[in-house]
Amino acid sequence: MARSSSRRDFLRRSLQGGMALSAASVLPAAITSCTPAHAGTGHKPWPFKTGFSQEPLGYAYNALEPVIDAQTMDIHYNKHAGAYSKNLKDAAQAENVAADSSVEAVLASVSKYTTKMRNNAGGHYNHELFWRSLKAGGEAQPSGKLLTAIEGTFGNFATFRTKFTEAAMTRFGSGWAWLYIDDNRGLHVGSTPNQDNPLMDLSDIKGLPLLGLDVWEHAYYLHYQNRRAEYVEGFWKVVNWDFVQKRYEAVI
Numbered sequence: 001m002a003r004s005s006s007r008r009d010f011l012r013r014s015l016q017g018g019m020a021l022s023a024a025s026v027l028p029a030a031i032t033s034c035t036p037a038h039a040g041t042g043h044k045p046w047p048f049k050t051g052f053s054q055e056p057l058g059y060a061y062n063a064l065e066p067v068i069d070a071q072t073m074d075i076h077y078n079k080h081a082g083a084y085s086k087n088l089k090d091a092a093q094a095e096n097v098a099a100d101s102s103v104e105a106v107l108a109s110v111s112k113y114t115t116k117m118r119n120n121a122g123g124h125y126n127h128e129l130f131w132r133s134l135k136a137g138g139e140a141q142p143s144g145k146l147l148t149a150i151e152g153t154f155g156n157f158a159t160f161r162t163k164f165t166e167a168a169m170t171r172f173g174s175g176w177a178w179l180y181i182d183d184n185r186g187l188h189v190g191s192t193p194n195q196d197n198p199l200m201d202l203s204d205i206k207g208l209p210l211l212g213l214d215v216w217e218h219a220y221y222l223h224y225q226n227r228r229a230e231y232v233e234g235f236w237k238v239v240n241w242d243f244v245q246k247r248y249e250a251v252i
């Protein structure tokens with residue numbers, strides 16, 4: 001019932017919206033939609049559809065202190081991520097992306113678009129996922145099917161955490177570390193440069209991101225300066241494993 005009700009609200013707001021991309025923009029980034037994000041690319045469609053506008057942050061700027069300070073969160077969400085969303089919408093209009101498309105659909109064929117599209121579609125998508133992957137007082141580790149899968153893949157949670165941390169620490173320059181799931185539903189850890197991600201057709205690693213960590217300096221420099229290792233260590237205290245688990249269970 002909630003889903004159909006929200007779909008009606010979505011349609012109503014879309015009709016009221018003035019922007020060409022407003023239809024996509026109101027779709028939640030989380031797991032409330034079961035519309036296939038894309039098809040015909042060789043990938044199985046994933047049951048997520050991210051809009052082109054930013055979703056509300058969902059917690060206060062200072063909620064994740066001391067791991068992520070309020071000023072960093074404010075600037076990161078409003079300025080950095082806000083710019084990705086704005087530039088993505090500009091690129092989508094300039095490059096004739098359908099108004100009812102999704103960021104996932106763009107990413108799946110991002111090689112057909114400009115570098116501006118690649119950088120900003122990736123940047124917007126990555127941050128929309130990132131905000132939702134964090135919460136104050138996050139669980140120390142997942143449970144249920146995701147924990148079982150992590151243990152089956154990596155041996156135990158501690159080994160997974162070590163590998164993810166290594167991916168974050170060895171990403172030279174700016175980029176992201178990922179836990180992602182491939183088309184065969186296997187779990188992997190990896191990293192991508194800049195604002196790339198595993199959904200992109202031109203990415204070296206391919207799959208659906210389940211958990212991502214932003215290791216651009218803009219994500220941590222005000223508080224940690226050059227100490228990326230301390231930022232990554234702190235990240236484990238604010239992971240929203242409940243969100244990541246639901247995301248995993250929606251696709252297996």
Ligand code: MN3
Pocket residue numbers: 076080127214216218219
């Ligand atoms: Mn960032």
